[in-house]
Amino acid sequence: MGNQLALIKREIWEHRSIYITPAAIAIVMLLLALTGQVAISALGASVDLAMMGANELPPEAHKAMITGFVAGLGSIFVVAMWILTIFYSLDSLYAERKDKSILFWRSLPVTDAETVLSKLLVAIVVIPLVTFAAIAVTQILSLIFASIWLNAEGGNAGLLIWQALDLVDIWGGTLIFVLALPIWLSPFVGWYLFVSAWAKRMPLLIAFLPLFVLPMIEKIVFGTAFLASAFFERTASLPLFNIGDNTFAMFELEDMPFDENMISLLGIIDLGKFLSSLSLWAGLIVCGLFTTAAIYVRRYRDES
């Protein structure tokens, strides 16, 4: 496994979108924050109240408001992360065949299993970690901008923001979430890697067509919707939270059916539930099978 670090670096050199995409989103969000459109509207009416010295919110509700706002900044990054993961995995074993560099890569003492594994690791670990870093920087800078603005308007940012801010909770919860999501969706990542290794052309189409066509055939032939629910409900639900399985629960805290005075990201995350979910392990097995198939195709197919 000594080669993994070099292989992962190689992936980042080739796929610069891994860091450019989250960095670009961070820059746009911060520009919006600077012009006041994100930070201020999110803090909303309570800012006005606070500035007039009429912040009567109880401390728990105050903390919930800040947590909800800061955690919510991550939602767009997570959507982008998943799109990035799809495009990355579909390209990762296809581009090297298209530009014929596969013959060069395979002329070095690196096994096909090591290579494919490095691509899987990038998809489900590296991309989430880079995304997390971008989220964390965006959150901190947004809060700093908001503080400067608040203070300039005569408010007390220390009291209004920083005192109610629990970064350990927000970052801990966000990190667990961005790592859990790709693991939960790993059967799709495995499938994309396999298509990337196998498709002669148009990997995007080949990857997505069965996701729509197979459920349709199932519906017509058997009248059931097993595949449709397997494919689509998996994306919409994530058994990570103790407040229901909505994938985006963390970003929609204000809509959640629980005592808003108790909002804490680590508080709503239930790792035991996640790790004991049979669907999670079934998905990991599917991912393993597709990844093995991708290694097999790279190893055995004659590319000339």
Next chain:
Amino acid sequence: MTSLVTARNVSKHFGSTRAVDDVSFSIEKGRILGLIGPNGAGKTTLLKALLGLTDCDGDLSVLGLDPFKQRKELMQNICFIADVAVLPRWIRVSQLLDYVEAVHPNFSRPRAEELLSRTKVKHDKKVRELSKGMVTQLHLSIIAAIDAKLLVLDEPTLGLDIIFRKEFYSNLLADYFDEERTILVTTHQVEEIENILTDVMFIVDGKILLDAPMETVSESYVELLASGANAEKARSYKPIHERDVFGKKVMLFEGTDRSLLAELGELHTPSIADLFVAKVKGASA
């Protein structure tokens, strides 16, 4: 001498096509073997089998390893340049060096830097920004900095202009080759490599037509330039091939006594290209 490569009854089928058809040969250490054959003769398939890129039937051993099953170990001691286009176009020269240094235990970074410093290849350039000739120089610099026992070159100079082609082979000999190393090369431009080869192998329709050291080739084969009655007489010695050049006959003999032929006209050692044509035509006749 130790055999670096041993092939016994090696075959590779694609459906009903026999790309490599029951071939047996060995390659000794310190040799430069030219593998010559027309397109579709099975050269590339044979090289791929040697490099563990494709499986095959029969017994094939490269550096004592099964190339298909032990590809990673094999690649620590083998280098290959399959085609000039294989270096990834997006990578920077410095990144390429970093990567090879990280994954290849036998790569010498200082050696590669030294070889590259003699070229115009800059570290901060991407491969796509280099000319075709510079990409080949880069690839050769990396390969030459790897302490490998066997170097396999498949059409390494395809698409290069003549200056780069000449330079490629002279650099190869100067920077890479020594008695500890072995080179296996295929090319269409036979005339450019025949003076560096120590051994030659002809492959046609998946079969080996000739496998011999160059000194044997010049001993066994002779070309006679003759005309008129001398040509008629020479024909009775059964040349394996005959062609016309400026109204004279050029006949190629295998194993015929030179002293008999010397009386009939000028004798030459045939070029590899001419010998190849003669062997292929003779085989199909």
